[in-house]
Amino acid sequence: MMIKKAFLAILIFSFFAFFGTVVLAQSENLEAVSVATESGSEIFTKERETERIRELRTLYRDQVEVYRNSEKAFTIAKTNYQQVQTLSALEEAVKATQTVMMDRSRVLVTYLELVDAVLTETNGVELDLKNQSHTELFGLINAIKIHQENIVISKDRQAMAFLADEFEPISVSYQSAVYKALSLIRIGKIQEVHDKAQIIETDIIAEHESQQVSDARTSKRERAYEEIERNFEEITAGLVTLNELFLFARREGFSRGFYENILEDLSPVFAQISRSLDHLEELITL
Secondary structure, eight states: OHHHHHHHHHHHHHHHHHTSOOOOOOOSSOHHHHHHHHHHGGGOOSTTOOHHHHHHHHHHHHHHHHHHHHHHHHHHHHHHHHHHOOHHHHHHHHHHHHHHHHHHHHHHHHHHHHHHHHHHTOTTSOHHHHHHHHHHHHHHHHHHHHHHHHHHHOOSHHHHHHHHHHHHHHHHHHHHHHHHHHHHHHHHHHHHHHHHHHHHHHHHHHHHHTSOOOHHHHHHHHHHHHHHHHHHHHHHHHHHHHHHHHHHHHHHOOOHHHHHHHHHHHHHHHHHHHHHHHHHHHHHHO
């Protein structure tokens, strides 16, 4: 029974570590980078953090800082050119544009890799959905890397304008793929904890059945089983609804609004599974 207590304690800790406080960092102007910086902290959890996730997390944070600095330099250079309209100011603006575009693309690639790494470590996601998301994320990584190559060879104002237009469809696809993956991670984590909680309950009941206890204690246990089962049924129903919403979004497209709705719909499921974990803790002592 001590092993089950320890395992349950770890499960509870990991659950609240993942769904704990979210500190949002917001980027200015560029929506694709905004998606990355706003969502980044949501997947920066210590639970099941691999060496690759740690490395990507550190790299991502460093690159975001570099991007913010180059974005400020770009704004200054653009404003200066608009005011003085000299060739040298134009040259500085073009260089600043090239730098900020390259820094932006680095942030986006690293964030896609980070999202994919966390998704890989989320066990509650169906394998086919995980593979689909993986393919989409790395398709975008390749598209952004091609965009990076074009940035390197672009040297004038017209080329920069072309690159800005070229990036628009990438940005749209980026947001869809990221919000889809983040939704899978959120739903998958709930599913993973729910699955483990059910296993723990089964083990506790099996151990209880091997014990000789008073009728009064048996009645307490049976009432606890019934309450936990009711919670599990509500969790399962909530997960079914969330998965139905996810399937609908696959047809309609994934957006920020969809992701925010998923987070809102997860709240009652979160409350139910939190209650179930509390009940399991109590059940061990009965």
